[in-house]
Amino acid sequence: MLIQVVISGLVIGCVYGLIALGYSLIYKASGLMSFAQGDMLTLGAFLGYSFYGIFKLPFVISLVCVVLCMFFLGLFLEKAIIRTLLKNHVLPVYIVLATIAISYIIQNAAMLIWGTQTLSFPQIFPIPLVGVLGVKVQPEALFCILMSLVCMVALHIFMKYTRFGTAMRAAAMDATAARACGINVSFSTGVTWGLSAGVAATGGILLGPIYGVYTMLGAIIGRKGFSSAVIGGFGNMYGAIVGGILLGLVETCTSAYISSAYKDIISYSVLLLFLFVKPTGLFNEQALTD
Amino acid sequence: MLAVEELNAEGGLNGQTIKLVTYDDQGSPEEAVKIANKMVEVDKVDAVIGPLLSTCQMAQGALLNDAKIPTIGIGLSPSFMENGWDYIVRSSLNSDYVMKILAQNMVDLDVHSLAIFSGQDDSSKKAAGSMKAEAEAVGITVTTTETYVDGDTDFSGQAAKLINTKPDAIYAASYANVQPIIAKQLRQFGFEGLCFNKELFQADSLRVAGSAANGWIFAYPYISYKTVDECDIPNMKEFIVKYEAKYGALPYHEGAMRGYDAVKVLAEGIKNAGSTDPEAIMAGIKSISGLEGLGGTFDYTGGDGEGLHSCNSYVIADEKYTVLDKWVGDGGFEAFKAGK
Numbered sequence: 001m002l003i004q005v006v007i008s009g010l011v012i013g014c015v016y017g018l019i020a021l022g023y024s025l026i027y028k029a030s031g032l033m034s035f036a037q038g039d040m041l042t043l044g045a046f047l048g049y050s051f052y053g054i055f056k057l058p059f060v061i062s063l064v065c066v067v068l069c070m071f072f073l074g075l076f077l078e079k080a081i082i083r084t085l086l087k088n089h090v091l092p093v094y095i096v097l098a099t100i101a102i103s104y105i106i107q108n109a110a111m112l113i114w115g116t117q118t119l120s121f122p123q124i125f126p127i128p129l130v131g132v133l134g135v136k137v138q139p140e141a142l143f144c145i146l147m148s149l150v151c152m153v154a155l156h157i158f159m160k161y162t163r164f165g166t167a168m169r170a171a172a173m174d175a176t177a178a179r180a181c182g183i184n185v186s187f188s189t190g191v192t193w194g195l196s197a198g199v200a201a202t203g204g205i206l207l208g209p210i211y212g213v214y215t216m217l218g219a220i221i222g223r224k225g226f227s228s229a230v231i232g233g234f235g236n237m238y239g240a241i242v243g244g245i246l247l248g249l250v251e252t253c254t255s256a257y258i259s260s261a262y263k264d265i266i267s268y269s270v271l272l273l274f275l276f277v278k279p280t281g282l283f284n285e286q287a288l289t290d
Numbered sequence: 291m292l293a294v295e296e297l298n299a300e301g302g303l304n305g306q307t308i309k310l311v312t313y314d315d316q317g318s319p320e321e322a323v324k325i326a327n328k329m330v331e332v333d334k335v336d337a338v339i340g341p342l343l344s345t346c347q348m349a350q351g352a353l354l355n356d357a358k359i360p361t362i363g364i365g366l367s368p369s370f371m372e373n374g375w376d377y378i379v380r381s382s383l384n385s386d387y388v389m390k391i392l393a394q395n396m397v398d399l400d401v402h403s404l405a406i407f408s409g410q411d412d413s414s415k416k417a418a419g420s421m422k423a424e425a426e427a428v429g430i431t432v433t434t435t436e437t438y439v440d441g442d443t444d445f446s447g448q449a450a451k452l453i454n455t456k457p458d459a460i461y462a463a464s465y466a467n468v469q470p471i472i473a474k475q476l477r478q479f480g481f482e483g484l485c486f487n488k489e490l491f492q493a494d495s496l497r498v499a500g501s502a503a504n505g506w507i508f509a510y511p512y513i514s515y516k517t518v519d520e521c522d523i524p525n526m527k528e529f530i531v532k533y534e535a536k537y538g539a540l541p542y543h544e545g546a547m548r549g550y551d552a553v554k555v556l557a558e559g560i561k562n563a564g565s566t567d568p569e570a571i572m573a574g575i576k577s578i579s580g581l582e583g584l585g586g587t588f589d590y591t592g593g594d595g596e597g598l599h600s601c602n603s604y605v606i607a608d609e610k611y612t613v614l615d616k617w618v619g620d621g622g623f624e625a626f627k628a629g630k
Contacts (some may be wrong), residue, residue: 001450002455004446004450005446005447005450005477006445008446008447009447011446011474012443012444012445012446013594015366021530070502084628106572116541117466117492117494117542118466118467118470118492118494118495118498118534119494119498120494120498121498128500128501129478135479136478136479136480137478138474138478148361160490207443210474211443211470211471212467212470212471212495212498213499214467216441216467217443220439220442220443221439221443248444251447251449252442252444252450253447254444254447254449255436255447255448255450256448256450256451256454257451259436260437260447260448260451260515261410261436261437263439263447264439270444
């Protein structure tokens with residue numbers, strides 16, 4: 001039973017981690033928070049269903065199409081809504097409220113476009129189940145773990161070792177100074193929101209074959225992803241994934257060895273514990289204002 | 291709407307054309323109350339059908355009852371009928387009756403121990419409690435009861451714990467959106483026994499679950515068929531053909547059938563009453579006996595406001611719905627046990 005529980009915790013933890021990556025990316029590069037990440041995941045799953053399940057495009061092409069669509073949607077939302085609000089010098093809390101509004105709009109639009117029933121996402125791999133340490137697992141679940149790790153490393157390298165990533169971090173730390181250095185702050189922030197939407201959508205297209213696709217798919221996962229980002233260290237790419245995995249393991253172990261009735265109580269208590277004892281998270285990520 | 295159109299095409303009720311007013315409560319009890327107010331105060335309706343969810347029915351029931359509006363409830367939970375409202379009856383099947391049927395199915399299928407997995411909403415918790423009581427009443431041991439929060443997508447911890455108690459079967463009190471996920475995760479975790487579901491295992495859930503849905507059993511008056519040919523119940527087949535002709539697709543949710551039957555029950559009550567007087571309509575409904583609907587034969591003469599009292603049990607085999615008795619008779623159960 002332990003192996004089953006650990007593998008399941010890893011799978012769901014990596015999904016939380018993918019969402020947490022989006023939160024961390026936006027925070028790291030713009031100092032803002034978005035609460036629409038879970039719905040970006042849902043939208044990614046629906047788009048993936050359309051490209052892969054309806055238009056019958058190969059999976060890799062579908063994945064690229066979804067990430068591109070979501071990247072431009074993220075970019076558009078930042079330009080049309082977030083940037084407009086920032087230009088009006090609103091308090092950061094209004095940006096958060098705007099993202100909550102975006103979240104509801106996406107949920108409702110998805111319901112109108114794709115309907116309210118659960119849609120069946122075709123399998124990505126020809127084999128329904130593979131054996132890992134004596135446990136049967138969907139290959140899509142293993143692919144999900146792999147993609148989470150790839151996204152984590154790629155985003156970390158991008159943010160830390162590329163000129164554009166450095167520019168994005170500089171724009172977040174001090175927009176005025178960054179502009180003085182010739183950095184296009186507006187563009188870099190837009191790209192950040194686009195990347196975050198793309199990462200969340202990747203989670204959605206990977207979850208589709210495992211859970212099916214429905215409008216509330218990303219609702220709870222979005223909240224858990226936020227907790228994961230805090231536990232790992234808000235703004236840290238490695239922390240996002242490690243925080244997600246830790247939360248996933250805590251959840252599954254609580255359900256398996258204590259009681260499923262206490263699963264969320266214990267999971268969110270871990271979040272509170274980190275906020276009180278170690279707000280910088282596992283990876284000791286300092287808040288941007290520190 | 292289909293049923294109302296049919297009735298109007300036949301000359302309406304007692305010589306009057308039926309005017310249909312529809313609202314979407316969005317599954318929200320608060321919205322349901324607002325709508326009930328509008329129906330009573332603005333639309334001044336003669337009767338109400340729905341809402342689909344028992345929680346919404348609970349919220350608006352007192353208001354409709356106080357206004358003496360004859361109402362046909364189509365929710366499944368025992369809860370709203372327990373209020374003893376004089377002007378509210380039910381045309382769907384009380385989920386408590388389903389538990390008795392399922393408990394008997396379990397006995398017939400050699401189930402001696404059962405693990406229960408339930409949502410934390412009112413309807414699921416009530417169903418899980420009823421199932422536990424009914425199972426224990428027929429001598430089945432309940433090994434554990436685990437729960438999930440609405441919106442969760444990962445049930446692996448619960449699946450591991452349920453299976454670890456080594457039950458002969460698992461009962462799930464859950465809604466359509468999580469049915470396929472639960473089915474898949476139980477099978478992935480190696481559970482090969484029979485699974486029982488609180489209500490219909492929906493057609494779209496079946497498409498998502500695929501072969502993981504095989505061996506799932508439920509007792510329910512309606513089925514959401516994937517094709518017309520799958521249906522072998524004559525009046526049901528006639529309904530889904532008409533539905534497809536009108537809407538271009540088969541009903542993906544059995545709510546369409548619940549609504550159709552509710553209109554037929556209300557129409558019969560009004561015909562019996564000969565007027566739209568609320569008390570006469572209620573008396574008319576309570577005198578209904580032997581009315582054939584899609585879900586079975588309606589009989590309100592018991593006086594408890596419940597019209598349906600039994601239904602077929604179905605099993606999913608080869609990813610299709612099959613009547614349970616037929617499956618057992620054709621050797622399906624023996625083959626399922628041998629394939630474990």
